[in-house]
Amino acid sequence: MIKCIIVDDEKLAREVLSILILKSEKLVLLEQFSNAIDAIKYLNANKVDLIFLDIHMPNFSGFDFVQTIKNPPKVILVTIDKNFALEAFNYNCITDYLIKPIVEERFNKAINRISIKRENPLGQLNSSDSSVKEIYVNIDKRLIKIDIASINFIQANGDYILIKTEGINYTVHTTLKKIEDKLPKTTFLKIHRSYIINVNKIIDIQDSTVLIAKDLIPVSKNNRPLLMESINLL
Amino acid sequence: MDEQPNLDYFNEIANGEAAILNKLISILKSEFPQQLESYNQNILDANYIEAAEALHKLKHKVGLLGLENGYAIANQYENNLREHNFENKNEFEAILKNITNFIHKL
Numbered sequence: 001m002i003k004c005i006i007v008d009d010e011k012l013a014r015e016v017l018s019i020l021i022l023k024s025e026k027l028v029l030l031e032q033f034s035n036a037i038d039a040i041k042y043l044n045a046n047k048v049d050l051i052f053l054d055i056h057m058p059n060f061s062g063f064d065f066v067q068t069i070k071n072p073p074k075v076i077l078v079t080i081d082k083n084f085a086l087e088a089f090n091y092n093c094i095t096d097y098l099i100k101p102i103v104e105e106r107f108n109k110a111i112n113r114i115s116i117k118r119e120n121p122l123g124q125l126n127s128s129d130s131s132v133k134e135i136y137v138n139i140d141k142r143l144i145k146i147d148i149a150s151i152n153f154i155q156a157n158g159d160y161i162l163i164k165t166e167g168i169n170y171t172v173h174t175t176l177k178k179i180e181d182k183l184p185k186t187t188f189l190k191i192h193r194s195y196i197i198n199v200n201k202i203i204d205i206q207d208s209t210v211l212i213a214k215d216l217i218p219v220s221k222n223n224r225p226l227l228m229e230s231i232n233l234l
Numbered sequence: 235m236d237e238q239p240n241l242d243y244f245n246e247i248a249n250g251e252a253a254i255l256n257k258l259i260s261i262l263k264s265e266f267p268q269q270l271e272s273y274n275q276n277i278l279d280a281n282y283i284e285a286a287e288a289l290h291k292l293k294h295k296v297g298l299l300g301l302e303n304g305y306a307i308a309n310q311y312e313n314n315l316r317e318h319n320f321e322n323k324n325e326f327e328a329i330l331k332n333i334t335n336f337i338h339k340l
Contacts, residue, residue: 009291010291015261019247019248023249100294
């Protein structure tokens, strides 16, 4: 179970959230707070996995809150303003944001995302991950070895995938899902339904694109939090 | 005014449980007048930033009560008010009056 708290100065907002949390089989609500100071005191003494955090609170915004706490747990921002969403991505601990009034389906999606990350967090190697250095692909009945570290990104293209490496591009008859399962999750990340990238090859990230070598690769809105979490952000 | 407040969102969240619905309504009935009072007082005192803060909370209630156009007006007015601009004030206050009447009947 994911142990969570709510921090929101609006009672009705807290009540709606607590009902949604109660409905979820994955969450347990430990406490709710109408101000950030009481929540910080609680966090200093208790272990919490997830905070539902209102951005817009008097005297002490949600972002102030996140900056204040040491080793913050996962945070889902709860806000009326869509405008804050971009700023949210500056904080690694913020995994998602929910717009008030919260839609139940969207709430469940955010929780599922957290659950998946807990089950398979980035940075934890699978038993196979550490030993995987190359991958063999079948092209014209030949098994060609590709050094995994040389892969820049992989793009889905109908029944084929295009593997772009530092030197050569390979077109292989397979699916993105199949190659994703063969690549180390520590370095390869699906950032769009048609793209898996080598995180080590990122040159820069801007708005909804990633630059790798000379290619601009789109980042889907849903996958952006995972991307931001996978990089060492100052 | 075509758009009228409704409890659709509350009913959806409560999922048919009367106790939950009643609790939500009870909180709405106690919290809305407080926020309304805060907004009105800050407007009277010309504390427009504080008034905008109260408006921000009221805006959530406008959305919870299914007033989509009202929400857009509240949003616009909030931005205006932070710059001491009173465009949309009358429209927003008419929405608040409408909600007050609706809550009294609950």
